[in-house]
Amino acid sequence: MELVTGEFRNTLDDKGRLSLPAKLRAGLGANVLVVTQGVDSCLWLFTPERWNALSEQLFATTSLFHQQARIIQRRIIAPAQEVEIDKAGRIAIPQSLREFAGLTKDCIVLGITKRLEIWDADAYKSWIDSTEAEFAAASEALDIQNL
DSSP, rough: OOOOOOOEEBBBBTTEEOOOHHHHHHHOOEEEEEOOOOOOOSSEOOOOOHHHHHHHHHHHHOTTTTTHHHIIIIIITTTTTTOOTTSSSSEEOOHHHHHHHHHHHHEEEETTTTTTEEEEEHHHHHHHHHHHHHHHHHHHHHHHHHO
């Protein structure tokens, strides 16, 4: 199933659970997700099928004997854990991953078609502010015609 897009603000509860917006849950087609460390100090969430495809591709295109491959495997593959969406639409984010992403209370959940991202709200705002120039340059470089 394809995930939908959107930016949602949610709150992490005292037990480390986060409600996933109903709009995003509707596009999942499963009640289990795989959560792992992402790039830019956020968490990435995938359906199990997408996760299997990604991890297989990472292993197929990298070598155990290359340092960069081992770094990717240790940062992306190793910390990955399955989380179940409970009846209330929440996932329990493992403490090690909450610490990695600096999640404390206010969070941003992003739907990015084939994955979800979870950010600490303040960290996400800082990231948006700090990448404004790169965003402008990347937008211009796209050079998309006929829209």
